[in-house]
Amino acid sequence: MARPRRFDERQVLDTARERFWSGGYAATRMEDIAEATGLGKGSLYGAFGGKQELFHRVFDDYCGSVVDAVSRQLRGNDADAFERLSAHVHAVAAATAADTAHRGCLLAKGAAELAEHDETVAKRARTAIEALQKLLEDDIAACQRNGDIAADADPGKLAALVLAVLRGIEALGKAGASEETLTDIARTALAVLPRPAH
């Protein structure tokens, strides 16, 4: 009954993500996004409300997709749990090293810029982090069932440690650490995890 949208909302969100990711929230102009997507500003505002709401959409999407991706990497049977954990940790190091533009992770960047003054962003980041920790914890528990990690260790605490290492790798990557340093951190972190005595 009404004129249909000519643009794909998904695509606009992806483009907006790109802009916010590379420039940050404050430094990205709505007009940049309009030009990059080919939309007029009217359409942009009509469809998403405003800059803040658009960012919230983008940020929410991004957090969800990160958790999804990690979930795909870590879920599986007990036998491969340690291998999955190892692959994940190394993948984060490799991805961070490959990110020559040093944009890091939008979750970290957005939280750093806005969490203090934007409760919505703060809350979303918190739930994403909690989800990531839970995924790690489940995988570590699987490692323990399979005898790859000491059974008497607290999987929640090890998961928190691994998560801190992963976020730390991101942070160091943004500060310009070399690929070698990052992969060393990944390797060392996996090496110091408590193995079962035999």
Next chain:
Amino acid sequence: MARPRRFDERQVLDTARERFWSGGYAATRMEDIAEATGLGKGSLYGAFGGKQELFHRVFDDYCGSVVDAVSRQLRGNDADAFERLSAHVHAVAAATAADTAHRGCLLAKGAAELAEHDETVAKRARTAIEALQKLLEDDIAACQRNGDIAADADPGKLAALVLAVLRGIEALGKAGASEETLTDIARTALAVLPRPAH
């Protein structure tokens, strides 16, 4: 021979740091800083050049003071090296947890916002991180000499790991992790460091 400055440069830098730290670079207005310091904009520009230069000054100062502070915490004799390391790691966790405003560390926040597009900031962050790693490495080597950490471990790699954990604690704190989680991470990280076999 000329009219003397009425303001203390140090104090202005501290106030500017406060503003940049809490609002980020892009979202902080020079007029905010002028008002907060009581200076007119002309004085501000006359003394510091411009927004970017002022931020560079502030950022450089901050990086230096962080490295200094850590240096004071970590330098000392071999006998207390592990205790100093432990105290430092726990201090970072406690400070992060106490930072209820979640502003995190200006080094991380500034790098996150600007490193991608500002080579000066990127370089300064890099040298600060390298200095921190060196301090940790020296302390860990001291631990090894004192028999608190396995002598066959690579102190540089352990230092990189510890640094990643510390930066990760900061990042998780900003994302809203609880004090308990953060201190658990600190405790667990220290616990998994390789001890000498005896």
Next chain:
DNA sequence: TCAGTTCTTGACTGGTTCGTCCATAACACT
């Protein structure tokens, strides 16, 4: 006391940016 120099103040400029508005376009249903 006076001259020379630097500092201060705040109004002003020019450019930028968020968000709005409106005339027009595109479609669905009758």
Next chain:
DNA sequence: AGTGTTATGGACGAACCAGTCAAGAACTGA
């Protein structure tokens, strides 16, 4: 085809902001 509804695009308004400038103030050394 006609009508109602929603999308489009870009001009526009209002606020904001970095940086400048000029007139006057404060101080020192002569």
